[in-house]
Amino acid sequence: MTLAELTAKMKEGASKKSSFGNTVKFATDQGVVYIDGNANPPDVSNDDKAADCTLRMDFxxxxxxxxxxxxxxxxxxxxxxxxxxxxxxxMKLQSILR
Structure with a gap:
């Protein structure tokens, strides 16, 4: 999967969730996925913004x-x-990503 495909998948999943009150950024060697959990439903984008929590990993x-x-x-x-x-x-992400 490409970064765009993963972002779309996460955006689809987030559309079924409620806000969780934080911002999260997944930083990979191929770009970032930013989740704004202050929005309802959470907004998912590839914007490289400051976040409450940044998770770094290989793509x-x-x-x-x-x-x-x-x-x-x-x-x-x-x-x-x-x-x-x-x-x-x-720790909140476990339930958000499922």
Missing amino acids: SDFSDLIGGKLDGMTAFMTGKLKIEGDMGVA
Whole structure:
């Protein structure tokens, strides 16, 4: 999947969710996906803005995470996912991405 395809998939999923009160950015080697959880439903874009929590990972791992092939906790524990900013926001993502 390309970054545009993953962004579209995340946008579709977010359209069914409620706001969660934070901003999150997934930063990969192929670009970013920004989720504005202050909007209802959350807004998903490729804007590189400041966020409450930034998750850094390789694009292939990001694709696996969004595709359900990689668990977020496993990615974090094995060093594939690095979290900057508010760890509590990262913990909320588990339910938001499902």
